[in-house]
Amino acid sequence: MPVPDVAGSVAPGTAAAAVAGGASPSSRAARGLLGAAVARKDGPAKILGEARYVDDLVLPGMLHGATVRTRAAGGILERIEFGSGIDWDSFVVVTAADVPGINATQMIEQDQPVLAEHRFRHAGEPVLLLAHADRGLLREAVEAVTLHERADPSPVFSIDDALALRGEVVPGNVYRDYLMSRGDLAAGEAAAEVFFEGRFETGAQEHVYIEPQGMIAYVDAAGVLVVEGSLQCPYYVLGTLTAVTGRDAGSVRVVHCTTGGGFGGKEDYPSQLAAHAALLTLKAGGRPVKLVYDRAEDMLATPKRHPSRTLVRIGAGRDGRLCFLDVDFVLDGGAYTTLSPVVLSRGVIHAPGAYACANARVRGRAVATSHPPNGAFRGFGAPQSIFAIEQAMDGLAEALGMSPLELRRMNMLRPGDRSVPGQTIDATTDFDAVLDQALHESGYLEKRDAFAEFNAANAAAGRPLRRGIGLATFHHGAGFTGNGEVVLASEARVRANVDGCVEVVASSSEMGQGSTTTLCQIVASALGLPLERVSQAPVDTHDVPDSGPTVASRTCMVVGLIVEQAARLLRAELIQKAGLPASGADEHAFAAACARYLDGHPRLEAQARYEPPANVQWDETVFEGSPYASYAWAAYVAEVEIDLATCEVALSGFTAVQEVGKVVNPVIAAGQVEGGVVQGIGFALFEKVAWGNTGTMANNRLTNYIIPTTADIPPVQVFFQEQPGGIGPAGAKGLGELPMDGPGPAILSAVNFALGTRISSLPVMPEDVMAALSAHALRVAA
Amino acid sequence: MIPAPDLAFTLNGRTVSTVDGSIGAPSMRLLDLLRLHAGQTGTKEGCGEGECGACAVLVDGELVNSCLVPVGQLHGCTVTSIEGLPRVDPLVTAFARAGAAQCGICTPGMVLAARALLDRVPQPTLDDVREALAGNLCRCTGYARIYTAVLDAATDAGPGKAGGR
Numbered sequence: 001m002p003v004p005d006v007a008g009s010v011a012p013g014t015a016a017a018a019v020a021g022g023a024s025p026s027s028r029a030a031r032g033l034l035g036a037a038v039a040r041k042d043g044p045a046k047i048l049g050e051a052r053y054v055d056d057l058v059l060p061g062m063l064h065g066a067t068v069r070t071r072a073a074g075g076i077l078e079r080i081e082f083g084s085g086i087d088w089d090s091f092v093v094v095t096a097a098d099v100p101g102i103n104a105t106q107m108i109e110q111d112q113p114v115l116a117e118h119r120f121r122h123a124g125e126p127v128l129l130l131a132h133a134d135r136g137l138l139r140e141a142v143e144a145v146t147l148h149e150r151a152d153p154s155p156v157f158s159i160d161d162a163l164a165l166r167g168e169v170v171p172g173n174v175y176r177d178y179l180m181s182r183g184d185l186a187a188g189e190a191a192a193e194v195f196f197e198g199r200f201e202t203g204a205q206e207h208v209y210i211e212p213q214g215m216i217a218y219v220d221a222a223g224v225l226v227v228e229g230s231l232q233c234p235y236y237v238l239g240t241l242t243a244v245t246g247r248d249a250g251s252v253r254v255v256h257c258t259t260g261g262g263f264g265g266k267e268d269y270p271s272q273l274a275a276h277a278a279l280l281t282l283k284a285g286g287r288p289v290k291l292v293y294d295r296a297e298d299m300l301a302t303p304k305r306h307p308s309r310t311l312v313r314i315g316a317g318r319d320g321r322l323c324f325l326d327v328d329f330v331l332d333g334g335a336y337t338t339l340s341p342v343v344l345s346r347g348v349i350h351a352p353g354a355y356a357c358a359n360a361r362v363r364g365r366a367v368a369t370s371h372p373p374n375g376a377f378r379g380f381g382a383p384q385s386i387f388a389i390e391q392a393m394d395g396l397a398e399a400l401g402m403s404p405l406e407l408r409r410m411n412m413l414r415p416g417d418r419s420v421p422g423q424t425i426d427a428t429t430d431f432d433a434v435l436d437q438a439l440h441e442s443g444y445l446e447k448r449d450a451f452a453e454f455n456a457a458n459a460a461a462g463r464p465l466r467r468g469i470g471l472a473t474f475h476h477g478a479g480f481t482g483n484g485e486v487v488l489a490s491e492a493r494v495r496a497n498v499d500g501c502v503e504v505v506a507s508s509s510e511m512g513q514g515s516t517t518t519l520c521q522i523v524a525s526a527l528g529l530p531l532e533r534v535s536q537a538p539v540d541t542h543d544v545p546d547s548g549p550t551v552a553s554r555t556c557m558v559v560g561l562i563v564e565q566a567a568r569l570l571r572a573e574l575i576q577k578a579g580l581p582a583s584g585a586d587e588h589a590f591a592a593a594c595a596r597y598l599d600g601h602p603r604l605e606a607q608a609r610y611e612p613p614a615n616v617q618w619d620e621t622v623f624e625g626s627p628y629a630s631y632a633w634a635a636y637v638a639e640v641e642i643d644l645a646t647c648e649v650a651l652s653g654f655t656a657v658q659e660v661g662k663v664v665n666p667v668i669a670a671g672q673v674e675g676g677v678v679q680g681i682g683f684a685l686f687e688k689v690a691w692g693n694t695g696t697m698a699n700n701r702l703t704n705y706i707i708p709t710t711a712d713i714p715p716v717q718v719f720f721q722e723q724p725g726g727i728g729p730a731g732a733k734g735l736g737e738l739p740m741d742g743p744g745p746a747i748l749s750a751v752n753f754a755l756g757t758r759i760s761s762l763p764v765m766p767e768d769v770m771a772a773l774s775a776h777a778l779r780v781a782a
Numbered sequence: 783m784i785p786a787p788d789l790a791f792t793l794n795g796r797t798v799s800t801v802d803g804s805i806g807a808p809s810m811r812l813l814d815l816l817r818l819h820a821g822q823t824g825t826k827e828g829c830g831e832g833e834c835g836a837c838a839v840l841v842d843g844e845l846v847n848s849c850l851v852p853v854g855q856l857h858g859c860t861v862t863s864i865e866g867l868p869r870v871d872p873l874v875t876a877f878a879r880a881g882a883a884q885c886g887i888c889t890p891g892m893v894l895a896a897r898a899l900l901d902r903v904p905q906p907t908l909d910d911v912r913e914a915l916a917g918n919l920c921r922c923t924g925y926a927r928i929y930t931a932v933l934d935a936a937t938d939a940g941p942g943k944a945g946g947r
Contacts, residue, residue, distance in 0.1 A: 039878050039879060039881070040878070040881055040883070042883075042886065043877070043878040043881070043883050044874070044878055045886075046883040046885075046886025046889050047874050047877045047878060047882075047883050047886070047889050047890075047893060048824065048864060048867075048869065048874060048890075049822075049823070049824020049825070049863070049864035049865060049889075049890040050824065051886050052823070053823075053826070053887065055823075055826075055827070056817075056823035058821075207921075208919075208921050209885070209887075209921060210826070210828045210834060210836055210885070210887040210888045210919060210920070210921055211826070211828070211885065211887040212828070258886070259885065260826070260885045260886065260887030261884075261885040261887065261921050261922055262885075263921070294830055295828065295829040295830060295831075295834075511885055512884035512885025512886065512922045513884065514881075514884070667880070667881035667927070668881060670881075670926075670927075671881050671884055671922070671923055671924075671926075671927050674923060674924035674925075674926040674927065675884065675921070675922045675923050675924040676924070677924055678923075678924030678925065679921070679924075701829070701831065701833070702828075702829045702831070702833035702834055702919070703831060703833055707919060707921065709915075709916045709917075709918075709919060710911070710912040710913075710915040710916045710918075710925050710928075710929075711912060711913065711916040713912075713924065713925050715908070715926055715929060716924060716926055718926075
């Protein structure tokens, strides 16, 4: 409950907020807290194994749940047969007929059933749920169920087949078709003197959060349906639960458990899983039901990064100045819409890269296939389209006889430039400084020459080692795309208790990214308190307001701004009504003021709501305007060594330089970049989803879906530049997704440099290297 | 008929045995004994087939994946899971200082892998660390903070390496 006369909406930088800020807090403990490398609040409990994840929870009388899934790649479910030899009466059995409300996950569309009833679109679609106290019996029962399916005759397993209508998953097979068009493409083409045209592809990528997805549901003594689990977006889950159960938000509670990694994989799918657990507990009379996937089921059933296919035509004058850019970008959305339209929109907006080009067209489509739906994964469409433009820039540089570095330098966005979407680049941007530091720290120019010599000498001597170096320059917009943040209108609160301890009350969910610590740093700094006095309240939809989903590199920047505003309002309230000194107050004075205030008021809270800066205007009908309030800028350099005998690509060095506005916590920020870069290395070199005959992941085990290990990863060099241009606290920008964008293109450039090939798809597996070398040898021989 | 032999071993300093019922079937996975029977949930299940290392524990000082070990193999052994590690171990301090735990699900196994290394090689090189931890997957950190933590714990060199700048 907000304090009546201070709560409400405040825009960043409004008079209310400025007054509330008053004289800045002067406590020694708080000084410099923004930017301090303080230890994570969640560190010790996690390190000692004391943090409780959903699978660690045991509730009295708890049942275990399991899911029976379709086997055909779309079709008609004709009958469910329950086999003999199982005491079915001892099981809780749930089908679509048991759904009291709407049988659909509440995402952008409502096309994905929570449980398939008749028509289904992909293999692995949930049909039947079972629960039992004995997990051994549960496994036997799942085996004893037979789904009688009439399979669709022509499932669709590729983007090309979807576009060519070789089979139809939905009418026309296209979920969304976007066009971003600027300038005069024909005039740009006429003016261009050197051209490049290419087709680029990226594969699906599995999140491999080390904690598989899981939920526990029960009905509490007050009759409230409670669902606790591993998730990123409590209010998304709540939205699906109220729709599926027909209950109102007051009789459903969603509680966030310690979450063992998300990376986007726990953005949309937990709504399905929560609905399943909820349906089981409701059928079981409210008895607790735990539904935790094993690794194989998690990899089979949950979303992946969208595979992509991008056609790029690009042209420049002989001086290298870009004249036109024409991109046709397609994502494989899988069998239901889920988040594909917004993944697509971010991909389209990032497709021109971080370059100025007056004449540009980007068409983007998300198509339907018979794969399980693809969804959010760190970067959200941008890694796919940035990969394509970066590779095309390399191709154009080659056609121009320029170095990839020179071509980038010629066209990169600088203050005052208009980006292709239509955003004027602000004065704080210094992309050249980012690039310069990346070149310097990596020794790019020296290594480029040394590697070329090394390769020539080795080729002449018949030795098998080759070395390569590659560069990617890019930017990533933080926060929801376009008007997303306007629609969200996120809220958060700050609450103080009688002992002067303060809680951040927000739905932002810690999943490893460090949001609890950074949000507490921001609030402690605004209140002039030592960090130990501030904690995050448990994320429970009966207590926390909707701060928006924990996605899109938005938590530190957007929610951080909201909690900072709320903290300032709370401080102003204490100054006004409880005699908190306007300056020089330490935590004891703060606690005393809280005690005085709470002597006459039931609670001490302040709430704020996000309002985007006035200059962020976006017209999503024509994809024009300023799609993001802040951009982070980066230049990444990858170095590889390739053994022609084994065709293995070893990463030998990686340098990541980025400008992210204020770095609120250098250790957490570096950890985000290091982790994102390594996921990007996996995307580039290791992680290949193999599709089985029915369009589900065939290598759905960690035995044969390979993510990077310590043996693969040398120390990554990470550097930050801080320009005060972000809209977040003290100028912070979002940074969580940025590091996913650069490794793919930089690594492939390095591989192509080393081999003289023009490989154009990711991941690059040894067999791809071998095939490219054979093709190259044939070309050379001809 | 030969009766099933009694089975007993030390789990985090306490004797468990078939005699007192603290061990069930010898075929039970050590992971399940820890999590389901002993209620010690610091050991995590990430894959159930010995690939990820989230369930790693020490058996007589050797790092093993507890999802692959039936308790029947452990007679007379000493098993240490994260709950058996001293609360003030230098590794715990170093992991916290370096920011080596993000989501934390791999961390207990990672700490035990590091413990096994440091017990064997008190002053490891970076290559030693990379080799010793190669069976433990982490999807959050990119491993850099973990390298820093293990090397710091070995040298007690302080937080100087942790800034990433």
